[in-house]
Structures are given as C-alpha cells and as structure tokens.
Amino acid sequence: MSDSISELGSHLNRLGETALVQILLIIVATWLLIALIQRLVPSLASHFSGHRRLRALALVPVLRLLVIGIAFLLILHSIIQPTFESLVGVLGALGLALGFAAKDYASSLIAGLVVLYELPYRPGDWIEVEGAYGEVRTIGIRTVEIVTLGDSVVHIPHMKLWDHAISNANDSSQHLQCQADFYLHPHHDADHAYQMLRDVALSSPLLQIAQPIYVVAKEKPFGTHYQIKAYPLDPRQQLAFITDLTIRGKMALRAAGMVLTSIPVVAAEPMS
Amino acid sequence: MAKPSQPDQEIPPLWQYVSIAEYQLPTTPVEHTVKQEFSSIWRQFWPKPKPAPAAPLKTKDELRTMSTAQIEWIAPAPNWQPMAAALDDALVEWLDNEQPPQARVFVIAPPHGGHSDILTTWAKNHDWRIVSPPSPEQILARDLSWLDEQLRDPSPWVLPSLERCYLRHARGFELVRHLLDQSSLLGHSIIGCDSWAWAFLRKVWRGPEPPALALQGLDQQGLARWFQGFITDRFVFRQADSGAYVLPPPADIAEDSSSSIKISDFLRILAAHSRGIPGIAHAIWRTSLRTTPDETFSDTAANEDHTNHRTTIWVAPWNQIKQPTATAELLRKHAFLLHTLLLHNSLTHTTLALLLPLAASSPEAALACLEEAGLVIRHAEEWRISPAGYPIVRQFLNDDGYLIDVF
Structure with a gap:
C-alpha cells in the first residue's frame, strides 16, 4: 500500500502544466456536456407525451453517468498510468477523504x-x-x-x-391511480349510487379506460363514504382528473336526489 | 350467418363484409412508412413539412384544382347500393333462417365508412323498419319510452347509428344499456355502429360479444376498381410529377407501351394512409385531382393523348396534397375534444359542451381553431373529424394512450 502511494506521489510530482490544463479541459467539457444533456433531452422530451416522453427523460441520468465515467477515466489516464496498484492507491485515498470529510x-x-x-x-x-x-x-x-x-x-x-x-x-x-371522495347521507340506494359513480368515472374524458375503475363504499358515523378510484390518461392530469370526477359526481348524485353530507361545523363564539 | 359466397371468377368482389377478426388493413409501402415516421418526428419540432425538390412533368403552375362540377363528374358521391348488396351476400343464411341463433347482427364501421348510409339503403331495399335514434335530451333524461316504442313493433328493424343512442355523460349510458340488453329479444335486427363508439360501448356494456361484421377496407387494387367505376375509359389518370399512371391505363395503351409504362404508387399510399376506409380515400382522391386551365372535358382536343384521344386527369403527387396543419401542440391541447367527437361520430357544439370537462366546456373557439387546421368539419350544425384529419388524429390519440377503434 505504501509503495503504491509513493508511486502515486511520484506520478503527481511529474505532473506538468500540460496535464493540469488537460484535466481542466476535461472537467469543463464534462460540465458543458452534462449541462447540455440536462437541458436538451428534457426539452426534446417535452415535445412528446406518454411513453415517448418518459423514455426520453430516462436517458438523462444514464447519459450523465456515462459522461462522468468517461471523464473520470480520461482524468485518471492523464494523472497516472492506470496500473492496478496506482488505481487502488487513488481510490483508497479518495475513499478516505470522502469518508471523513463529506460522509453524507x-x-x-x-x-x-x-x-x-x-x-x-x-x-x-x-x-x-x-x-x-x-x-x-x-x-x-x-x-x-x-x-x-x-x-x-x-x-x-x-x-x-x-x-x-x-x-x-x-x-x-402512465398509470397513476387517483381518487375522488363523496359523502352521502346514509339513507340512500347504495346500489344505485355505486352504479352512478362508476358511470361518472366512465364519463370523464380524462379517464384511462383501459385501466380498472373501482368504487369503494365505507360506512362512517355521519354517512357513507364513497371513493372512485380510477386512472387518468396522463399522470400530469391528476388534479384535473380528480376535479372532473368530483364535479361530475356531485352533479350526478344531486340530479338523482341523493343528499351529500358533511360533519357539522360550529363556528366558535368570538372571545369578548 | 354465411360468409359471402366466392364467385368462380378470380377477382374478389370489390365490396365484402367480413367478421371483425378477419378485417385486414391495407399494407403500407416501407418507403412511405419511413418517410411518415420521419415527418411525424420532424413535425414535432417544425410544423411545416419541407418542400420536396423535384423536376415535375407538370408543374403546380400548369395545373389547377378542379371545379366542384368536374369533381362531381370524375369522383361523384359514393353509391351505397353495391355495399348494401354485399351485406345481402353476407347475411343470406341469416336472413333465410327465421329463428337464427343470434337475432341481431352488428355492422361496425370506422368514421367515414358509411355504415349509416349503407344500412339505411339496405333497410329500404328490404322494406325493414328504420329505427331513428333518441334525441340527446331523451338520452340524458333516461327516457325509456323511446325504447318501449321500439318494443311494441315486432317487425324486423335496422338501427343505422347506435353511436347516436348514448352520450359520454354520467346519465348517458342507461338507455343504450337497456337497448343492448333487450335488442336480442326484439326479433331480427341489424344494428350499425361507429367503430370508436363500439370500442367505448364494449367498456360500458358488459354483455357478451355479439357477432359483428365490417365492410372490408379497400387496398390499392380495390381503390383503383372503385375509382374506375366512376368514369369511362375516355379518361386516363396520371401523376403530375412523374407521368406514371395512377389508375391502370386502358388496355390499348397498356398493350402499345407495355415495356415503358409506369404505374404510380399513389393508390397504395392512399390505401394505407386512409386505412382502406372508403370515405377517407374518396375525399383525399377528390382533393388530389388536377386539370389544365384550358380543360373543359367537353373539349377533348385540349390536353389529350395524341393517339387515343383521351383526356388526362392529373393527380397531384402525394407530398403536394394539402394535409391538415396539425401540430402536436394543437392536437394535445384539444385531444379531449377530438376524442369526444370520435366517440360519438358527430356532435353539435351544445351537446359537445355537456360532455367536455368543465375547463373546456366552451368548445366554440377550439372548434374554430380545429376547423381552420382542417381537422374538423361541420355539416348541418354537427361537428365531426374531417376525412383528411382522421388518420392524423387517430395516430396522435393512439400514441397518447386514448381508447381507439380496431380498424
């Protein structure tokens, strides 16, 4: 180990200005290339949607790792002749430094x-x-x-x-489950409410119809809690989808004469 | 139900009904597919396609688009009788059987496939009762009296447009579910449905898969036979840039110059692009026809082949046919609207507003944009996807994970 460290030391001593400039250039080029990848690929991906977009975005970290890996090897090559001993020496020193100085x-x-x-x-x-x-x-x-x-x-x-x-x-x-909640007065036709909420989900243009639709009912002390669990076409539309389901659901339930319920809220008396 | 009987002749019938599983799409030329894929990616970033450099036989300036009267003469509106006759062939055993195992038959067709017109023609030929769809108000009111009226009459019936019996609305499915549940009990019936609506209704209605027929799409040869049927052999159709024959030339020309005759790939591209759908191929065909400015059709001295005294109709090369100017951004912005239109075949803007999400419930401005881009058309207050826009819209919706049809 001490031999390899002294070998590394002698290599570093031999480092001339040319090598330093070379390393600097590699670092700058790597940084530029990574910045370009991080800007260009998401920008290209934004022109697509669905699976194409996700596939394009997934390229970013892989490309970046590739660039960093190549840069690391180039730098290593310009500092030392990458023999096994010198490599162990460099990595060992790097590991010690990182382990103590910047653990997190x-x-x-x-x-x-x-x-x-x-x-x-x-x-x-x-x-x-x-x-x-x-x-x-x-x-x-x-x-x-x-x-x-x-x-x-x-x-x-x-x-x-x-x-x-x-x-x-x-x-x-592309499949991200969303849920919309409805609270109904306990005295209602549950079968009808179930079918109606299923139809509410089917009627939403934002629905990914290839995925299953679930309607879940749970009894609560103040009423019956219904949940529509369904998938939007695009995960980025989740808020619009939940809003659409909620609006359509409330309209349909009200039109069917069903009473929406809530826990009574009592305003506190102002302190005198 | 019988499969259509094969005549002794080698040429298959032009119009043929097949089961949905047997339906075949026309093949796409590889070169065209590569170009289309490249242009699809290109359009994501640069909306206007690059003009193709060429040294055409007839330049754009030498030709003009045809007048409406000329187009009506060369490529008139489809005659639905041959298609109705093909349905006869497909249903011959079913019609003969007074108590067939399946009392109802579904006829499914893609947009612009003409199912409603064909079934109406067929019903008139056979003197069967034509059932009109309920109004949107009846659908939303879940007014079952409409269905009761149909139940009262035991005579055989045809419902040309099932897609008009539902709305994608929380209250828009009940009537069609009842209809589909009970229609098998109503004696002989034929129900026509748009393929997009059918794909959606199969998710809404949980009944067993009923037997369904579809008019086989037209390939290159089919289109050539169909278009040739419109005109006499006084006309020859040649591609404007290359001079290649778009429709097979008359026998005497073919015999005279068989070694040097060039046949255009136009119809093969058209068949693939239109997915073999007659209405779409027909509409694009009409827009591709060109003539020389002095051509009157009655004056055969002008612009005619020297030896045979035939009038030449010039067909614009594929890359010069006006396509809808649809950017990915425009399609993405209005994807819900386009999909909703396809699921119902056609809608008024008032009904459309009821079906869209609240944020997009004023569709007038969006429809105007889409009309300008050539993606939608209006006919008698109803909006639908245009024939030229359909292949683009379908491709986009497919890529974005929307429910699409099987054709």
Whole structure:
C-alpha cells in the first residue's frame, strides 16, 4: 500500500502544466456536456407525451453517468498510468477523504449510483418522500429534483433511499391511480349510487379506460363514504382528473336526489 | 350467418363484409412508412413539412384544382347500393333462417365508412323498419319510452347509428344499456355502429360479444376498381410529377407501351394512409385531382393523348396534397375534444359542451381553431373529424394512450 502511494506521489510530482490544463479541459467539457444533456433531452422530451416522453427523460441520468465515467477515466489516464496498484492507491485515498470529510455527500453520491441500478424512481415518476409529493424532473448526482403539484421544486438527497420509504405512484408507467371522495347521507340506494359513480368515472374524458375503475363504499358515523378510484390518461392530469370526477359526481348524485353530507361545523363564539 | 359466397371468377368482389377478426388493413409501402415516421418526428419540432425538390412533368403552375362540377363528374358521391348488396351476400343464411341463433347482427364501421348510409339503403331495399335514434335530451333524461316504442313493433328493424343512442355523460349510458340488453329479444335486427363508439360501448356494456361484421377496407387494387367505376375509359389518370399512371391505363395503351409504362404508387399510399376506409380515400382522391386551365372535358382536343384521344386527369403527387396543419401542440391541447367527437361520430357544439370537462366546456373557439387546421368539419350544425384529419388524429390519440377503434 505504501509503495503504491509513493508511486502515486511520484506520478503527481511529474505532473506538468500540460496535464493540469488537460484535466481542466476535461472537467469543463464534462460540465458543458452534462449541462447540455440536462437541458436538451428534457426539452426534446417535452415535445412528446406518454411513453415517448418518459423514455426520453430516462436517458438523462444514464447519459450523465456515462459522461462522468468517461471523464473520470480520461482524468485518471492523464494523472497516472492506470496500473492496478496506482488505481487502488487513488481510490483508497479518495475513499478516505470522502469518508471523513463529506460522509453524507458521499452517501448521496453512492445512493445516486444505486438509484440508476435499482430504479426506485425515474424521471416522470410521481414520488413521495417524507411528505413531499411531486413529479421527478431530474435525477442529479447527489439529489433528485421533484416538482410538486403546487409547482414548488424540491431537492431530495438520494441518501433518503437508505432509511426512508419512497412511495412511487406510477412506477415508470402512465398509470397513476387517483381518487375522488363523496359523502352521502346514509339513507340512500347504495346500489344505485355505486352504479352512478362508476358511470361518472366512465364519463370523464380524462379517464384511462383501459385501466380498472373501482368504487369503494365505507360506512362512517355521519354517512357513507364513497371513493372512485380510477386512472387518468396522463399522470400530469391528476388534479384535473380528480376535479372532473368530483364535479361530475356531485352533479350526478344531486340530479338523482341523493343528499351529500358533511360533519357539522360550529363556528366558535368570538372571545369578548 | 354465411360468409359471402366466392364467385368462380378470380377477382374478389370489390365490396365484402367480413367478421371483425378477419378485417385486414391495407399494407403500407416501407418507403412511405419511413418517410411518415420521419415527418411525424420532424413535425414535432417544425410544423411545416419541407418542400420536396423535384423536376415535375407538370408543374403546380400548369395545373389547377378542379371545379366542384368536374369533381362531381370524375369522383361523384359514393353509391351505397353495391355495399348494401354485399351485406345481402353476407347475411343470406341469416336472413333465410327465421329463428337464427343470434337475432341481431352488428355492422361496425370506422368514421367515414358509411355504415349509416349503407344500412339505411339496405333497410329500404328490404322494406325493414328504420329505427331513428333518441334525441340527446331523451338520452340524458333516461327516457325509456323511446325504447318501449321500439318494443311494441315486432317487425324486423335496422338501427343505422347506435353511436347516436348514448352520450359520454354520467346519465348517458342507461338507455343504450337497456337497448343492448333487450335488442336480442326484439326479433331480427341489424344494428350499425361507429367503430370508436363500439370500442367505448364494449367498456360500458358488459354483455357478451355479439357477432359483428365490417365492410372490408379497400387496398390499392380495390381503390383503383372503385375509382374506375366512376368514369369511362375516355379518361386516363396520371401523376403530375412523374407521368406514371395512377389508375391502370386502358388496355390499348397498356398493350402499345407495355415495356415503358409506369404505374404510380399513389393508390397504395392512399390505401394505407386512409386505412382502406372508403370515405377517407374518396375525399383525399377528390382533393388530389388536377386539370389544365384550358380543360373543359367537353373539349377533348385540349390536353389529350395524341393517339387515343383521351383526356388526362392529373393527380397531384402525394407530398403536394394539402394535409391538415396539425401540430402536436394543437392536437394535445384539444385531444379531449377530438376524442369526444370520435366517440360519438358527430356532435353539435351544445351537446359537445355537456360532455367536455368543465375547463373546456366552451368548445366554440377550439372548434374554430380545429376547423381552420382542417381537422374538423361541420355539416348541418354537427361537428365531426374531417376525412383528411382522421388518420392524423387517430395516430396522435393512439400514441397518447386514448381508447381507439380496431380498424
């Protein structure tokens, strides 16, 4: 080990200005290339929808890893002759530095590599991590960037992968289940309500009709809770879909003479 | 029900009804498919297609589009009688059997396939009762009196347009479910339905899959025979840029110059592009016809082949036929509207507004945009997808995961 470190030291001593310029150029070119990939591919993907868009977006992290891998090898080649010993020396020194100085950062970097292999989330997926729910926009080296339904951008370190549950609502498909809730007065024809809510789902132009429709009924102390569980055509339409189901459902239930119910709310007396 | 009997002659009948499983799409030329795919990706970014460089036999400036009267003469509106006769052939055993295993037969056709006209013609030929669809108000009111009226009369009946018996609305399915449940009890009946509506109704109605027939789409040869049937052999049809014959030339021309005669690929592309649907192929055919400015058709001295005294009708090359100017953005923005129109074949804007999501429930502006782009047309207050727009809209909806038909 000490031999390989001294060999590395002698290599570094031999490093001239040319090599430094070379490394600098590789880093700049890598950075530019990654920036280009991260801008160009999502921009191209935005012209498509459905599966084509997801496939295009999934290329970003893979291309980036490829570019980083090639850059790393080029830099390694310009610093040292990549013999087994020198390679072990470099990686060992790198590992020590990262392990002590930036443990969490390194953990996120490693988790970032695991993400590319295990694919717990990919661009276009709708995930929830520690209460933050949104669409994966970019998978960075250290963090995953999601855009919430409220249009906020949230950066989540990949290291959450180790000890947090990650909920993926569509798992790289176009199928994301949504639900619309209705509360009816307990005295009603449940069979009729069930059929009507099924028809409400079928009538929505946003419905992905190839996927199943579920209507779930549960008795509550104040009434009957119905849920329509169905899939929109595009996960990005989930809010519009839930809104459409809710409006259509309320109209249909009211037209059928069914009474919607709610828990009574009593306004508090103002303090004198 | 019998399959149509095969005549002794080698040429298959032009019009033939087959079961849906046996329906075959016309094949697409590989070159055209590659071009189409490339142009589809190209259009995602640059809406206007690149003009193709060419040295045409007849330039655009030398030709003009035909007048309405000329088009009506060269490619008149379809005559539905031969299609109705083909249905006779397909139903010969079923009609002879007083108590067939299936009392009702469904006839499914894609948009612009003419199922409603064919079945109306057939019903008149056979003096069968034609059942008119209920009004949108009756459908939404779930007014079953309409159905009761049909039940009272035991005579055989034809419902040409099942797609007009439902609306994609929470209250729009009950009537059609009752109709489909009870129609098998109403004696001999033939029910026509648009293929998109049928695909949707199979999700809405959980009854068993009934026997269904479809008019086989036309391939290159079929289109040539159909278009030739409109005219006499005084006309020859040649492609404007290459001079190749679009319809097979008359026998004397073919014999005289068999070694050098060029046959155009136009009809093969047209058959594939239109998916063999007669109404779509016919509409595009009409827009592709050109003539020279001095041509009057009565004056055969002008623009005629020297040896045979025939009038030449020039057919615009495929890449010069005006296509709807549909960008992916426009299609995506109005995809719900286009899909809703297809599921009902045609709708008034008032009914359409009831079916769209609330945010898009004022469809007038959207319809105007789509009409300008050539994707929708209006006929008697009803909007529908245009023949030229249909292949584009179908492809887009298919790519975006919408429910589509089987044709």
